[in-house]
Amino acid sequence: MPVIPTIELNNGIAMPQVGYGVFQIPEDETAQAVTHALEAGYRSIDTAAAYGNESGVGAALKASGIARDELFITTKLWNSDQGYDSTLRAFDASLGRLGLDHLDLYLIHWPTPKHGKYLDTWRALQKVHEEGRVRAIGVSNFLPSHLRAVADLGGVLPAVNQIEVHPALQQRDAQEANRALGVVTEAWSPLAQAGVLDNPAVTGIATAVDRTPAQVVLRWHVQQGRVIIPKSVTPSRIQENLDLFDFELSDDQLAAIDALESDGRTGPHPDFFN
Ligand SMILES: NC(=O)C1=CN([C@@H]2O[C@H](COP(=O)(O)OP(=O)(O)OC[C@H]3O[C@@H](n4cnc5c(N)ncnc54)[C@H](OP(=O)(O)O)[C@@H]3O)[C@@H](O)[C@H]2O)C=CC1
Numbered sequence: 001m002p003v004i005p006t007i008e009l010n011n012g013i014a015m016p017q018v019g020y021g022v023f024q025i026p027e028d029e030t031a032q033a034v035t036h037a038l039e040a041g042y043r044s045i046d047t048a049a050a051y052g053n054e055s056g057v058g059a060a061l062k063a064s065g066i067a068r069d070e071l072f073i074t075t076k077l078w079n080s081d082q083g084y085d086s087t088l089r090a091f092d093a094s095l096g097r098l099g100l101d102h103l104d105l106y107l108i109h110w111p112t113p114k115h116g117k118y119l120d121t122w123r124a125l126q127k128v129h130e131e132g133r134v135r136a137i138g139v140s141n142f143l144p145s146h147l148r149a150v151a152d153l154g155g156v157l158p159a160v161n162q163i164e165v166h167p168a169l170q171q172r173d174a175q176e177a178n179r180a181l182g183v184v185t186e187a188w189s190p191l192a193q194a195g196v197l198d199n200p201a202v203t204g205i206a207t208a209v210d211r212t213p214a215q216v217v218l219r220w221h222v223q224q225g226r227v228i229i230p231k232s233v234t235p236s237r238i239q240e241n242l243d244l245f246d247f248e249l250s251d252d253q254l255a256a257i258d259a260l261e262s263d264g265r266t267g268p269h270p271d272f273f274n
């Protein structure tokens with residue numbers, strides 16, 4: 001089984017650098033998909049209340065018999081639950097669906113700045129963290145301005161900002177803002193939902209290093225220090241996406257992938273998504 005490196009968060013907690021994402025996996029297929037991932041060696045799972053499949057994740061965790069302290073479980077607070085009291089209720093509901101007594105990471109899914117609730121929401125995350133019910137708290141889709149507003153509140157800083165990053169959308173300013181505040185960048189849709197895998201620059205490097213295009217893109221993330229959470233329901237790909245630690249890309253190969261930046265956002269823009 002591959003040994004997955006960890007990244008140290010700003011509170012000293014170790015987070016696996018590669019996790020398994022479950023967006024768009026139907027609830028009744030999630031337990032089986034997560035079971036495949038756990039058998040392949042993944043120990044970090046990324047879900048969200050909005051994905052509607054936390055119960056499936058919980059069922060797979062329970063059936064696996066893997067010790068709780070070997071797992072790293074992330075879920076996210078959905079936009080309509082933002083606000084102090086509603087966040088506390090949503091946190092309890094997610095824990096219940098997952099069948100866990102604590103989380104490893106809890107994220108605010110989107111800033112939804114138009115609603116003006118993300119600072120109150122962050123205070124609620126600080127409370128559940130203080131209570132020891134979650135080992136680390138963070139945000140997702142926060143632009144530098146949102147992140148700085150949270151930092152200005154004082155108290156515990158976000159440990160992670162989970163944002164869209166792949167070769168076609170690298171968000172270098174957001175990554176730099178994260179770095180400046182000691183916040184780890186976690187890349188969502190790290191494969192651009194498979195949209196960059198037939199790019200000739202990627203396929204050319206894949207041929208040169210005798211790996212698949214997906215492995216090349218995931219290795220580019222890993223060498224640049226990001227946490228990644230690729231999703232697949234295909235057992236061979238689930239395995240392939242973890243086999244990233246016995247080869248290396250050269251500086252020129254990394255630069256060739258950097259050059260694919262094309263403002264190619266696949267998801268909503270954080271300033272406008274509510
Ligand atoms: N915080 C946020 O707002 C967001 C968070 N996320 C998180 O990020 C995770 C990953 O992002 P996601 O949008 O799912 O996209 P990914 O970039 O992980 O791509 C998933 C797609 O790529 C295909 N794929 C996976 N591995 C391979 C491979 N080795 N070769 C060829 N094709 C492959 C999958 O197909 P198949 O499954 O058929 O094998 C699927 O169609 C999500 O599951 C979720 O946890 C995602 C979006 C937003």
Ligand SMILES: O=C(O)C(=O)[C@@H](O)[C@H](O)C(=O)CO
Binds near residue numbers: 048109
């Ligand atoms: O997958 C997620 O985590 C998301 O937040 C997005 O998929 C988001 O809900 C979206 O793309 C809505 O169109």
